[in-house]
Amino acid sequence: MTIASERVLGFALPTIRILLGAVCFVNGFNWFFKIITPYPSMSDFVHFLPPPDIVGALIENGILFHLVKAVELVAGVALLANRFVPLGLVVSMSVTVIVFIVDVFKPEFRLRAFLMGSGTLAMTLVMLIAYLDHYRPMLAVKAKPNPDPAKPRQADGGEFPTVVGGLLKPIFLPLAMLSMLVGLVQVGWLGVMVGQYIADPKPISALHPLQPRVEKPPK
Incomplete structure (x- = not known):
């Protein structure tokens, strides 16, 4: 790898980490405290049923979407x-x-969903490659257990992670640059949606009609 490439990655990788962190944080935070109208939050489903799709099923389950x-x-x-x-x-x-x-394999194509789903995956893959050294022991073809967990054992994963790293090296820089650009768009888009909610806070039911919950009569 050239010095120029190392300098580019030296800037890109911390940037991608921050962008990915911002995307994850905003998406997670919005579930517990509403800050984006089009994204589901707990408060959206107090009086309404979630949509009849896989996300709605996770929400209605109770604990899964919280996790x-x-x-x-x-x-x-x-x-x-x-x-x-x-x-x-x-x-x-x-x-x-x-x-x-x-997000990506929806029946109908939606640019925002496609961008958020594919962009987050791309940034995560780039960061996993960047931290490959920390995963080398996990890539051992044949690993041995350690009977004493308090005593560290030298383990580098053998030749397999080296081969994997060699295969990933040619695509690492272009993938990092692409994911950084997509990440910038993602964070910018999220920022706009947060700003829109601050200016005009609305529940998700204002955009997508939801079925009201029917209260069961007391026995």
């Missing part, structure tokens, strides 16, 4: 604070992949 948004929120804080970043990336990946599938 999803809590993961996003905690991962966002970790990325923004630059603490436990490798762990935060792995944990948040379980949510990022599902969000990508739900």
Whole structure:
């Protein structure tokens, strides 16, 4: 890798970390405290049923969507604070992949959903590659257990992570630049939506008609 490429990545990678952290934080925070009208929040479904789709099913389940948004929120804080970043990336990946599938493979194409889903996945993949050294032991083809967890054991994963790193190296710089640009658009778009909510706070039902909840009569 050339010196110029290293300098570019030296600027791009911290920027991507902050952008990804901001996206995760805002998305997670909005579930608990409404700041974006088009995105679902707990307050939106006190008197209305969630939409009849996979997201609505997770919301109506009770605990699952709380966990999803809590993961996003905690991962966002970790990325923004630059603490436990490798762990935060792995944990948040379980949510990022599902969000990508739900947003990108909708029956009808929506630019915002496509951008948010694919952009977040791209930034996460770039950061996972950037922190590959921290995951090398996890990529060991044949690993041995350590009977004493208090005593660290040298483990680098062998040759396989080196091969993986070599395959990823040619695409790392262009993928990082692309994801940084998309991340800037994402954060800008989120900022606009937050500003719109501050100027004119509305529930999600103002944009998408929802079915009111029917209160059960007392027995």
